[in-house]
Amino acid sequence: MKIIVCVKQVPDTETRIRINPEGNGIVEQDVNWVVSPYDEHAIEEALRIKEQKGGEVVLVSLGPDRAQTALRNGLAMGADSAVHLKDAAFDAADTMGVAKALAAAIKGIGGYDLVLTGQQGVGGDNSQVPGLLAGLLDLPQVTMAIKLETGDGKATVTREIEGATEVWETSLPAVISAQKGLNEPRYASLKGIMAAKKKTIEAKDAAALGIAAADLAPLTQVASLELPPARPAVRMIDGDPETQARELLRLLHEEAKVI
Amino acid sequence: MATDTMTKDGVLAARGGTFLTEDRTAAEVFTPEDFSEEQKMIGQTASEFMENELGPKIPQIIKLDYELSRELMRKAGELGLLGIEIPEEYGGLGLDKVSGCLVSESAARDGSFAVTFMGHTGIGSLPIVYFGTEAQKQKYLPKFASGEWISSYSLSEASSATDAMNAKARAVLSPDGQHWILNGEKMWLTNGGFADVYITFAKVDGEHFTAFIIDKGTPGVTLGAEERKTGIKGSSTRPLIFQDAKIPKENLLGEVGKGHKIAFNILNVGRFKLGAGVTGGAKFALKAAAEYGKSRTSFGQPITNFGMVREKLGEMAIRIYVSESIVYRTAGLIDKNLEGVGLNDVAEALKRIEEYDAECSMVKVWCSEMLDYVVDETVQIFGGAGYVDDYPAERYWRDARVNRIFEGTNEINRLLVPGRILRKALKGELPLFQKAMGLMDEFTAGPSFEEPEEGFLKAEERMVKGAKKIATMALGIAAQKYGKGLGDKQELLGLWADVAMETYALETAVLRAQKKAARDGDAACAVQEAAVRCFAQDAMDHIEASAKRLLAALDDGDMLRTYLTALKRFGKRDAVNVVALREQVAASVIDAGRYTL
Numbered sequence: 119m120k121i122i123v124c125v126k127q128v129p130d131t132e133t134r135i136r137i138n139p140e141g142n143g144i145v146e147q148d149v150n151w152v153v154s155p156y157d158e159h160a161i162e163e164a165l166r167i168k169e170q171k172g173g174e175v176v177l178v179s180l181g182p183d184r185a186q187t188a189l190r191n192g193l194a195m196g197a198d199s200a201v202h203l204k205d206a207a208f209d210a211a212d213t214m215g216v217a218k219a220l221a222a223a224i225k226g227i228g229g230y231d232l233v234l235t236g237q238q239g240v241g242g243d244n245s246q247v248p249g250l251l252a253g254l255l256d257l258p259q260v261t262m263a264i265k266l267e268t269g270d271g272k273a274t275v276t277r278e279i280e281g282a283t284e285v286w287e288t289s290l291p292a293v294i295s296a297q298k299g300l301n302e303p304r305y306a307s308l309k310g311i312m313a314a315k316k317k318t319i320e321a322k323d324a325a326a327l328g329i330a331a332a333d334l335a336p337l338t339q340v341a342s343l344e345l346p347p348a349r350p351a352v353r354m355i356d357g358d359p360e361t362q363a364r365e366l367l368r369l370l371h372e373e374a375k376v377i
Numbered sequence: 378m379a380t381d382t383m384t385k386d387g388v389l390a391a392r393g394g395t396f397l398t399e400d401r402t403a404a405e406v407f408t409p410e411d412f413s414e415e416q417k418m419i420g421q422t423a424s425e426f427m428e429n430e431l432g433p434k435i436p437q438i439i440k441l442d443y444e445l446s447r448e449l450m451r452k453a454g455e456l457g458l459l460g461i462e463i464p465e466e467y468g469g470l471g472l473d474k475v476s477g478c479l480v481s482e483s484a485a486r487d488g489s490f491a492v493t494f495m496g497h498t499g500i501g502s503l504p505i506v507y508f509g510t511e512a513q514k515q516k517y518l519p520k521f522a523s524g525e526w527i528s529s530y531s532l533s534e535a536s537s538a539t540d541a542m543n544a545k546a547r548a549v550l551s552p553d554g555q556h557w558i559l560n561g562e563k564m565w566l567t568n569g570g571f572a573d574v575y576i577t578f579a580k581v582d583g584e585h586f587t588a589f590i591i592d593k594g595t596p597g598v599t600l601g602a603e604e605r606k607t608g609i610k611g612s613s614t615r616p617l618i619f620q621d622a623k624i625p626k627e628n629l630l631g632e633v634g635k636g637h638k639i640a641f642n643i644l645n646v647g648r649f650k651l652g653a654g655v656t657g658g659a660k661f662a663l664k665a666a667a668e669y670g671k672s673r674t675s676f677g678q679p680i681t682n683f684g685m686v687r688e689k690l691g692e693m694a695i696r697i698y699v700s701e702s703i704v705y706r707t708a709g710l711i712d713k714n715l716e717g718v719g720l721n722d723v724a725e726a727l728k729r730i731e732e733y734d735a736e737c738s739m740v741k742v743w744c745s746e747m748l749d750y751v752v753d754e755t756v757q758i759f760g761g762a763g764y765v766d767d768y769p770a771e772r773y774w775r776d777a778r779v780n781r782i783f784e785g786t787n788e789i790n791r792l793l794v795p796g797r798i799l800r801k802a803l804k805g806e807l808p809l810f811q812k813a814m815g816l817m818d819e820f821t822a823g824p825s826f827e828e829p830e831e832g833f834l835k836a837e838e839r840m841v842k843g844a845k846k847i848a849t850m851a852l853g854i855a856a857q858k859y860g861k862g863l864g865d866k867q868e869l870l871g872l873w874a875d876v877a878m879e880t881y882a883l884e885t886a887v888l889r890a891q892k893k894a895a896r897d898g899d900a901a902c903a904v905q906e907a908a909v910r911c912f913a914q915d916a917m918d919h920i921e922a923s924a925k926r927l928l929a930a931l932d933d934g935d936m937l938r939t940y941l942t943a944l945k946r947f948g949k950r951d952a953v954n955v956v957a958l959r960e961q962v963a964a965s966v967i968d969a970g971r972y973t974l
Contacts, residue, residue: 134969147901148973187414194418305426308457308470311418351677 119173119231119268121164122224123197124247126239127181127188128154135345142340153188156236158195158303159296163266164234165196166301171268174198176230178223180208180216186319193314194306201227205323212336213242217250219334222327224255232273233293237262248295258288262297386411390713393732394798394807396881397845403892406885407709409701410893412475419472420479423458427483427490435487438611439772441603443571446493446611447527454524459498463506464720468519471720474650474708481650482657488776489611491654496567496612497521499647501528504576504588507646507723508631508639513590517574529572531563531617532640538564539789541640542586546579546619555626557581557589559597559619565783569600570613577617578636585634589624597622608775644785646730649711649737651784652704652744655777656697659751662773663693664971666755669762669770671970680758681967688956689754691963695908698974699882700747702889707736735797738790739878745780745787752777791874792867795852798877799863802856813853816846820943833894834906836951837887837913844880844917846947847924851876854940858931872927876920883916904965905974911958914950921948 129135130150138145153161164175177192179185180203189200203219211219224233233255238245245261252259264283265276268290275286278297288294306314324334355362355369370377389405412420430452431438437445453459461477463469477498484494502521505513520526537543546561563577575591575598591598601616631639667690670681680686714729752773756763763770781787802809829839852873855863863870890905899906921944928940965973 187417190414191418191421305422305456306418307455308419308422308461308472311415311422312470312472314418315415 119167119171120176120229121167121173121232121234122176122178122227122230123157123160123164123192124220124233124235124251125157125161125177125179125188125192126154126236127151127179127185128239128241131155131240137343137345141342141344143343151184151187153191154236154238154240156238156240156296156298158236159298159300160234160236161192161195161197162301162303163263163296164232165304167232167266167268168196173231176201176227178220178227179203180211180219182209189319190314191306193317193319194311195304196310197317199317200319202319202321203323203327204321205325207324207329207331207334210336211334212338213244213246214250214337215334217247217254219324219327219329220247221251221254222329223322224251226322226327231290232268233257233291235293235295237295237297245295248293252293255291255293258292259294260286260288260292261295263294264297264299266294266300388709388713390710390716392806393710394735394801394809396736396884397798397848397877398808398812400842400845401884401888403888403895406706406888406892407475407713408889408892409705410889410896411705411709412479416473416476416479419476420483422456423480423483426453426456426458427486431484431486431490435490435611438487438489441489441570441611441613443613446490446613447524447571449490450493450497450527451524453494454522457522459494459502459524460522462498463502463518463522467506467514468522473712474715475705475712478650478653478704478708481653482660485654485657486661487611488658488773489609491658492609492612492779493568495647495650495654496530497528499650500530500643501568501572501574501576503643503646504530504630504639505590506720507642507727508588509590510627512627513630517590520573526573527568527571528574528576529566529568529613530576531566531569532578533564534562535564539786541578542637544578544580544586546577547583548579548581548587548589548624550581550626551623557624557626557629559589559591559622559624561619562601563617565604566600566615566617568613569615569617570603572613575617576630578640579619581633586636586640587633588630588636588639590628590630591617591622591624592628595622595624606779608772608778642727642731645734645737646727648741648784648790649704649707649733651780652700652740653708655744655748655780656700656704658773658777659693659697659700659748660972662748662752662755662770663690663697663966665769665773666690666693666758667966667970669768670758671967673760673762684960686758687963687967688959689758690966691911691959691961693751693754694962694966694972694974695912695959696747696750697972698905698908699886699912700744701974702885703740703743703882706885706889707733707740710736735794735801735877736881738785738793738797739874739881741784742781742787742790742794742874743878743882745777748777748780788867788871791871794874794877795870796864798852799856809849810853810856812849816850816853816943816947819846820946824946833899833902834887834891834909837883837909838891840913840917840948840950841880841884841887843947843949844876844883844920847920847944848873848876848880850940850943850947851924851927854928854931869927869930872923872930875923876927879916879920879923883913886912904962907958907961908974910953911955911962914953914955917948917950924948 130152133149136145168175175197177189177197177200179189201223235248260275262277263275264278267274272289277284355365387404388407457470458480460469461472464471485491505517532541534544548557548559551558559579573593578588581587597620599618604614671679673680710733711730718726756770756774759770762768801807886909890909894902924944
């Protein structure tokens with residue numbers, strides 16, 4: 119099977135996020151960039167399918183120069199090759215623009231049986247790209263996969279829904295997005311890391327993908343970005359239970375104004 | 378040895394000891410900001426492995442669980458973490474020292490496991506890597522790399538340790554010439570309880586100090602009881618006892634009578650890596666201290682709001698920054714010097730590493746003492762909670778202490794620093810005495826009135842130059858006074874070692890920050906700049922105090938007054954507000970809750 123995995127580079131969840139002065143993005147300096155954890159599940163699943171059935175795993179990522187590190191990480195886990203979509207024109211793209219570029223790249227790679235993505239990119243958490251991608255590629259889609267079995271030209275996918283699980287069968291190729299719990303991603307072994315050095319990462323810009331600036335014009339834009347308010351200091355209420363309850367009620371009414 | 382993961386641009390394999398006699402530029406030193414993509418990925422794999430696999434099991438590990446230790450080592454082996462210094466043809470990866478240091482830092486998430494890990498990959502494996510026969514390498518190294526077999530090592534005995542040559546363990550050849558018959562008792566067999574292989578030493582015919590590889594279960598070989606250690610309680614340490622033990626003759630390691638070469642060279646090649654381990658350990662301690670300090674309230678506010686707590690956290694981060702800087706500068710020097718030398722030429726490889734034995738000893742001493750400072754202040758920040766074992770602080774404190782004892786005590790390593798430098802000077806490899814003479818001329822010519830250059834850490838750069846002059850002058854005077862007899866003046870050599878170490882540490886920290894500033898801009902290095910400016914003041918105070926004591930022990934009267942005037946001139950600097958600088962570093966540590974420099 120030939121499996122394409124879309125990978126996004128995101129800030130490490132331990133990073134202390136700072137908002138930029140324009141209030142529409144984050145300050146990138148001192149951010150530690152990692153592969154989005156959901157995408158690691160997608161890569162792992164692709165590698166497991168390849169190990170069972172043979173085939174090839176190709177990674178695709180859209181991002182600036184630094185995104186190459188995310189691809190190198192995936193190659194070190196065991197993927198065979200990677201395509202890096204980078205162009206200054208992509209900077210302003212929203213989820214639709216990203217999906218268009220990814221779809222064009224995936225069509226360019228061709229001959230694939232399955233497209234795997236993470237359920238969402240940690241940080242932005244839009245969960246839009248997998249759906250847009252399926253639409254643009256005109257492929258069936260299953261989201262929130264926690265189990266995946268591939269057969270002859272079809273796949274059985276268990277997906278997580280509120281309080282239950284659903285089992286779907288889909289024809290292949292399809293776009294399937296990984297939820298946590300799909301698998302336990304492997305560590306990149308030192309051998310894998312050294313082998314990744316010799317694997318190719320092909321760079322493609324908008325022109326190479328046949329994408330015009332108009333295609334990338336954002337349909338949405340971030341109006342503003344704010345950090346959650348700092349948690350105020352805890353206040354202890356003294357007294358016997360009755361006094362405490364009265365005081366709590368008063369505070370909820372008068373200060374917190376929630377009841 | 379492959380060193381191709383190293384960022385080589387501009388890094389110079391400057392000769393050992395020349396940090397005293399030559400000026401270096403920032404581009405010439407290797408820094409943590411120079412890690413290649415592969416080195417970072419190796420560090421990340423190690424760090425994730427230790428966090429996810431070791432982290433949750435620390436409570437069990439510290440109860441000394443042989444099977445769990447072996448299981449973790451096997452898993453580490455699967456990822457390749459045990460094979461960094463084992464050549465590819467024997468199942469390892471043959472990677473550079475910098476990568477090895479990154480992995481050692483991560484293994485220090487727990488002090489016990491760090492000793493298990495480094496005991497196996499360092500003193501347990503390297504004797505065979507460097508001195509084994511082809512058959513020995515084939516037999517042992519692939520299994521050491523995979524973690525299927527665990528190795529252990531003992532050099533000491535009850536009555537010999539630093540003076541290993543005084544070993545009492547004996548070996549004689551059996552009458553049929555097929556076995557070595559060993560008798561005696563070794564001490565401190567690191568990893569002993571769960572190891573498959575023991576590397577140790579005995580005197581052939583009571584005279585010739587020789588290394589042996591001993592397989593577990595060999596008739597006549599037994600282990601004594603576990604030592605009840607102060608710290609690293611999850612690391613196994615047992616005596617190794619021989620009673621007419623029959624060691625197959627092919628298990629002799631190296632040559633008869635050449636055991637000292639193995640013992641000392643292996644310590645040399647591993648010593649700087651202890652610096653990496655303790656740097657990693659200190660980062661974990663600082664994180665614990667910062668997190669606890671932020672969560673602990675006193676007088677209605679977190680204790681990290683209080684100046685004296687902030688000051689401690691700032692100083693801990695500053696020392697970790699310096700420690701990290703000297704570890705990777707030294708590892709980078711060794712990697713650079715090993716370029717193009719394979720392990721098929723062991724003698725040449727060892728020589729290239731030995732070039733930096735003074736630097737390696739300095740790293741060992743400086744970094745282990747840095748860790749003791751950091752864990753001590755960690756206990757202090759935890760307060761009462763730091764003195765009970767419900768919290769990690771006291772364990773960090775107990776685990777740290779052994780680092781000043783093993784791999785050569787800090788006293789022995791302090792003696793080695795001037796010892797090696799003087800040997801190079803006497804062999805004409807280091808123009809130390811010429812420089813010392815020149816300094817006297819410079820001093821008698823009077824002070825310079827040149828306008829000092831302005832710029833990023835330029836004042837500190839001048840302090841480095843002054844520190845080098847102080848170190849060179851002091852050693853020159855000491856050597857002139859005592860000649861060969863200087864070797865017996867341990868207290869004086871110790872004082873000088875402190876001057877040299879602080880000089881190396883200061884220069885390295887200055888160059889590292891300057892290198893980053895040249896790349897990212899001065900503004901992006903404000904915290905590093907504050908850290909280095911603060912450290913520079915302390916280092917110069919330390920250098921002056923040690924040099925003054927040393928000079929006062931060498932002469933008196935007018936000569937001493939002249940020396941002290943020279944000391945004052947070479948150490949000249951403006952006072953800076955270190956309270957504010959340390960606060961600047963503290964603010965960044967407290968904000969992030971961990972070391973971020």
